[in-house]
Amino acid sequence: MLDDESRAILRQYQSNPALTVPELAHLVRMTPARVTRRLDRLIEDGVIQGQTVEIDWTALGYTVQVALRFTLDKTVPRAFDEFIAAARRVREVLEIQTFLGQVDVRLLLIARDLADYQRVYRDEILTLPHIADIEALMTLSRVKGDVALPL
Known part of the structure; x- marks a missing residue:
């Protein structure tokens, strides 16, 4: 279901959802445009369902x-x-x-x-x-x- 690039994006994104697209792109060695398309697809497919704030x-x-x-x-x-x-x-x-x-x-x-x-x-x-x-x-x-x- 997920390829290596999508896994890399999700791995970084779930560890720090506050990352900007350029920061995320740098970490996964992809262009910001490609990361944006991947994120949009992951959201569209329901893999990413939103961001939350964890309160202690x-x-x-x-x-x-x-x-x-x-x-x-x-x-x-x-x-x-x-x-x-x-x-x-x-x-x-x-x-x-x-x-x-x-x-x-x-x-x-x-x-x-x-x-x-x-x-x-x-x-x-x-x-x-x-x-x-x-x-x-x-x-x-x-x-x-x-x-x-x-x-």
Whole structure:
């Protein structure tokens, strides 16, 4: 799907998306016009879907991260949809994942401290619909968190 030139562009671009086209062209030894055409094609093909800013939430005072694993009541026909719709409205939830298996949904949430987590848990999480079981896993450290592909 990707040739060596596109891989080189993506490798550099994902490590530093703030690079200008001339800087990127210099790093991959291509002309700026050729890099621009490649980038346009990668965007058009949906390989590059945009740029994001990663904010260090601990720098903003959020010191607690918890992964919550839910098993939902599968006797309710729209349990997944209703649960996910409600979970999306919880401001502290950073990520929602669904699974096949014993665990149905995983939420990753942040809180300022344990008291704030307790508030979010009681006021927001426990009011989510169709929960059959819940397990909380508090993060102690993040060992690896790469989002870059090994190109």
